[in-house]
Amino acid sequence: MYDYKISILGIRGLPAKHGGFETFAEKLSLYLVERGWDITVYCQEQGSGDVYETEWQGVTRIHIPVSREGAAGTIIFDWKATCHALKQQGLFLTLGYNTACFNLMQRLNGQTNVINMDGIEWRRDKWGLVAKTWFWLNERAGCWIGNHLVADHPKIKDHLATRVRAEKVTMIPYGGDEVLSADAALLEPYALSPNDYSVIIARPEPENSFLEMVRSFSCKVRHHKLVVLGNFTPQGNAFHRAVMDAASEEVIFPGAIYEAPVVQALRFYARFYLHGHRVGGTNPSLVEALGAGCAVIAHDNHFNRWVAGEGAAYFENEAACEGLFDQLLNDTSRQLAMKEASKARFHERFTWPQVLQEYEQLLQDWYPSTLNK
Missing domain, CATH: 3.40.50.2000 (Glycogen Phosphorylase B;)
Incomplete structure (x- = not known):
């Protein structure tokens, strides 16, 4: 059994309700709990009040209330979560780079942060010029600030390798459940x-x-x-x-x-x-x-x-x-x-056992740099 601690940022919370990153975070958290890891996940809550903690299936959840909705609320949540994480020990996994500029505080604080860089968000048609500029800048920031990067596709790794040296990026795809029957x-x-x-x-x-x-x-x-x-x-x-x-x-x-x-x-x-x-x-x-x-x-x-x-x-x-x-x-x-x-x-x-084993190995490889924190 291992005695590692990791905090996960960048999602809305657990259990998964909102999409791919939440599903992945749930799968990874429960897998690592079974493997003896100490897991903390930051969760966005609608409303106001103080930060509070709960436990869910062995995972520590830090709930941060945010009164704003939409993109503004998400940015405020990410800021508050990152500030709270500055007081935590262990390794950090950030899912997505949409507010990677905030992670600079962790880098300056000497914390080790692995960032999953998701897709090339600034290329999406749905965003206007301001949003595309924000995503482009944060992609650049994430590449520089993250101690190590994860790409979920070989072409994403190739893209990131135009920003950083290739050995700073590990390719691990998204996983899925096998469905053998349905109602x-x-x-x-x-x-x-x-x-x-x-x-x-x-x-x-x-x-x-x-x-x-x-x-x-x-x-x-x-x-x-x-x-x-x-x-x-x-x-x-x-x-x-x-x-x-x-x-x-x-x-x-x-x-x-x-x-x-x-x-x-x-x-x-x-x-x-x-x-x-x-x-x-x-x-x-x-x-x-x-x-x-x-x-x-x-x-x-x-x-x-x-x-x-x-x-x-x-x-x-x-x-x-x-x-x-x-x-x-x-x-x-x-x-x-x-x-x-x-x-x-x-x-x-793309099976979850493959994907989760690769993530655990990567996180173990990066954990030693946090041992003195």
């Missing part, structure tokens, strides 16, 4: 049956190719359904309305679904999982699709190709996506081959 009854409220639909699961943003995929599916009758998860409403922004206007009657918009068993069932029983992300590293949703044995149709870029492998089908543009629907929707043998390829790729690189 088909959970499809019934959406009038769906196994294999009679395909699914898109992503944030409803232009860079995730929603409009291209929906238009290419909707250009003709498919005798098949396309389920588009996400908070699309006719009263939404112009992009949301454009996607919904482009949809045929065979496209279903059930809204955002947060119940994990329902999302798991939607993936597991889908004929195809569509992944339109154009920017990012190892995307959690794509990894989860591989773990569910989905046949994957993805946007053709080096991020998706490394994750999904050669067994997936790729489209460069709307016309190519339409062609894939024409070719694959009724090709049962190809669908089965793609599903098997997804399972093989998942086991090759």
Whole structure:
């Protein structure tokens, strides 16, 4: 058993409720607790009042109330969490670089901080000039301030290597759970049956190719359904309305679904999982699709190709996506081959035991520099 202490910053808290980094932090925390580590996680709370502590499944949670909401609230929380961390001992793991400039205080305090640099946030279409500048500056700051960096994709490591020496970066991808079964009854409220639909699961943003995929599916009758998860409403922004206007009657918009068993069932029983992300590293949703044995149709870029492998089908543009629907929707043998390829790729690189063992080894390697703190 080990006697190591680590504090995790950069997430909203545990248990996981908000996305990929929270899920990863939960998996890593519980894994390290079982391995004898002393784990502290900072948690953002809505409201006001003093900082307080609780324990959750062996993890110490430091709760920091913040009265502001949205991005401003997150920045305030990160500032307060970093200030609190200055009084802590051991090693630090920061997930994301969005407020990496704050971590300079830890570096000046002599604390050792490993930073997971996430994706290339400043390249995302959804951000305006001010936000892109903030992310670009903080990416630079994180590269300089972090004692060591983690990239979740080989291309992210290559990108970071243009900022720092390559040996300062370790590539460890995101992990996922293998899904061998799911409750088909959970499809019934959406009038769906196994294999009679395909699914898109992503944030409803232009860079995730929603409009291209929906238009290419909707250009003709498919005798098949396309389920588009996400908070699309006719009263939404112009992009949301454009996607919904482009949809045929065979496209279903059930809204955002947060119940994990329902999302798991939607993936597991889908004929195809569509992944339109154009920017990012190892995307959690794509990894989860591989773990569910989905046949994957993805946007053709080096991020998706490394994750999904050669067994997936790729489209460069709307016309190519339409062609894939024409070719694959009724090709049962190809669908089965793609599903098997997804399972093989998942086991090759993305199981949680692989990922968590690699993280523990990296954290152990960096722990000695904190022994005198």
